[in-house]
């Protein structure tokens with residue numbers, strides 16, 4: 001692959017990997033798009049892992065959320081990230097793998113702090129209609145973090161979703177004219193790369 005193209009892909013993975021552990025970095029949140037019965041759906045999720053060597057991204061969600069059912073029907077996903085200070089947009093396509101049990105889900109759960117686990121302790125499923133304004137949480141948990149022991153009740157609702165990335169599109173803003181590079185990935189390896197007109 002052309003050295004400049006390789007450097008662009010390297011920078012893109014570097015930004016994503018950095019964003020995982022840096023909550024204030026814009027790419028800590030990614031826009032995840034799925035296909036639903038009624039057409040496209042998109043929402044922000046927290047990027048929990050980015051792995052350039054194996055070309056995957058990971059996020060966590062509630063198995064009762066509409067996106068879980070969407071991913072079961074159609075695992076194709078699109079992600080979009082943008083960092084205004086880096087002036088770069090990263091779009092990725094891939095296939096989602098759902099992990100409700102097994103090593104990936106268990107490790108992700110162990111590394112989820114009780115405050116974040118609280119989301120999975122809602123007694124009303126995400127997206128369900130409610131007659132009254134609600135957090136979905138048991139009332140006593142609205143004002144405090146669950147203990148580690150209490151938070152285990154959230155495990156059954158938790159899943160890790162791994163996107164096996166198949167395409168990456170990097171759009172870099174520049175006063176001299178924007179630049180765009182596109183990459184195809186198979187089993188973690190770049191199999192094709194090209195410049196594109198922005």
Ligand SMILES: Cc1cc2nc3c(=O)[nH]c(=O)nc-3n(C[C@H](O)[C@H](O)[C@H](O)COP(=O)(O)O)c2cc1C
Pocket residue numbers: 029041042043044045046047059060061062065066067068126127
């Ligand atoms: C800043 C922010 C971060 C979020 N992170 C997540 C997340 O990591 N996982 C998740 O399932 N939902 C997250 N959400 C909520 C989703 O955007 C979405 O509203 C919810 O998951 C329901 O999506 P669905 O109806 O498409 O399943 C986040 C929302 C915001 C505003």
